[in-house]
Amino acid sequence: MFHKFVPAAAVLLSAVCPLAAQETPAIRAEIRMLAFTSDLQHAEAYAQDPAGPDTAVAVKAPIKTYLNHQFSIIQCKSRKIVFTTKPDRASLTREGELIGEVTLPDDVNSAILLFLPSKAGGKSLCQIMAINDSKKAFPSGSYHATNLSALPIRLMLEKKNYDFKPGQEILIEDPPVREGRQSGMRTFAFKDNAWMPVATGLWPHPGDARGVLVLFQNPASGDVQLRAFDDDPPRVAAAPGTASPATAALSR
Numbered sequence: 001m002f003h004k005f006v007p008a009a010a011v012l013l014s015a016v017c018p019l020a021a022q023e024t025p026a027i028r029a030e031i032r033m034l035a036f037t038s039d040l041q042h043a044e045a046y047a048q049d050p051a052g053p054d055t056a057v058a059v060k061a062p063i064k065t066y067l068n069h070q071f072s073i074i075q076c077k078s079r080k081i082v083f084t085t086k087p088d089r090a091s092l093t094r095e096g097e098l099i100g101e102v103t104l105p106d107d108v109n110s111a112i113l114l115f116l117p118s119k120a121g122g123k124s125l126c127q128i129m130a131i132n133d134s135k136k137a138f139p140s141g142s143y144h145a146t147n148l149s150a151l152p153i154r155l156m157l158e159k160k161n162y163d164f165k166p167g168q169e170i171l172i173e174d175p176p177v178r179e180g181r182q183s184g185m186r187t188f189a190f191k192d193n194a195w196m197p198v199a200t201g202l203w204p205h206p207g208d209a210r211g212v213l214v215l216f217q218n219p220a221s222g223d224v225q226l227r228a229f230d231d232d233p234p235r236v237a238a239a240p241g242t243a244s245p246a247t248a249a250l251s252r
Contacts, residue, residue: 026075030110032133033063033072033083034229036214040115040126041065045099046087049076058087063099063115067212067231071110079104083128100126108132112212112231116148117219131169131212141206143172145213149224152190153215157183157203164215174205181205189224198224 035041046058061072061083074081083099084091091097101124104111112131118124131144138144147153147164155162158176175183183203188195212229 026077027079027104028073028075028109029079029081029104030071030073030133031061031081032067032070032112033061034067034112034114034212035063035065036114036116036227038065040117042085042099044085046084046091047072047074048082048084048089048092049074049078050080050082050092050101051077054089056089058084058089060087067112067229069231079106083126098124100124100128102128102130104130105132108134108137110134114212114214138171138210139173140208140210141174143175143206143211143213145170145172146215148214148216149189150217151224153224154188154190154195156186156188175203177205181207187226199226 031047033045040063042063045061045063047061048058049056059072059074061074063083080101080103082092082101085097085099086094100115100118102113108130110133112133114129114131115126116129118126129146132138145155145162145164146169147166150166152166153164155164155172157172158178160176162170162172164170177183181204183205185199185201185203186197187199189198190196210231212231214227215224216227217224
């Protein structure tokens with residue numbers, strides 16, 4: 001009788017408390033905030049769970065112009081995170097206090113969140129792009145590169161080509177080098193049905209570090225540009241003087 005009674009009790013419990021079995025477990029995520037330009041940094045920024053209860057506490061998450069390996073931990077009922085300029089729940093809907101929102105991909109629980117300028121007429125101050133920050137997805141010795149321009153881009157390191165469609169992200173692992181552990185870099189933009197050379201230079205191999213690269217179009221000139229951010233593992237203060245690809249203008 002005992003063995004028959006146990007499943008019956010379970011059925012009774014699920015009938016009385018149907019929401020208990022359906023409750024979504026909390027998502028725990030480690031996030032690092034990176035401002036694309038200095039005007040987008042916020043010392044007072046708070047990560048909030050919009051699906052959480054009214055008593056949910058916001059997590060302070062300063063947005064800086066560099067990666068310093070200090071991260072914030074947030075637990076959410078969903079994978080959506082909203083950033084506001086104030087810690088109270090009312091800031092989620094108060095005009096002028098929404099910095100931006102992002103939904104983490106299902107397999108991402110450690111992320112670099114890149115805060116980009118908002119679209120014209122947008123209600124938020126920023127758009128946010130999530131970069132998988134796990135060691136498996138973004139290993140040491142690699143570059144994470146994104147083409148945010150409207151043009152196809154070709155990045156050539158030594159003799160190896162990396163082609164980017166507009167909006168495409170690419171992981172460049174262990175880039176090829178010449179003597180001195182440097183890569184000869186050439187960059188091209190596809191315009192008027194031809195690859196137009198736009199920039200050249202020498203890049204040091206990232207070694208045990210990593211780099212975040214963003215190709216974008218300057219809103220004032222329309223030129224394509226490259227912006228680079230260093231990221232040295234492990235999560236301790238970055239070594240001073242770490243070399244990275246210099247910001248270069250890529251004329252359209």
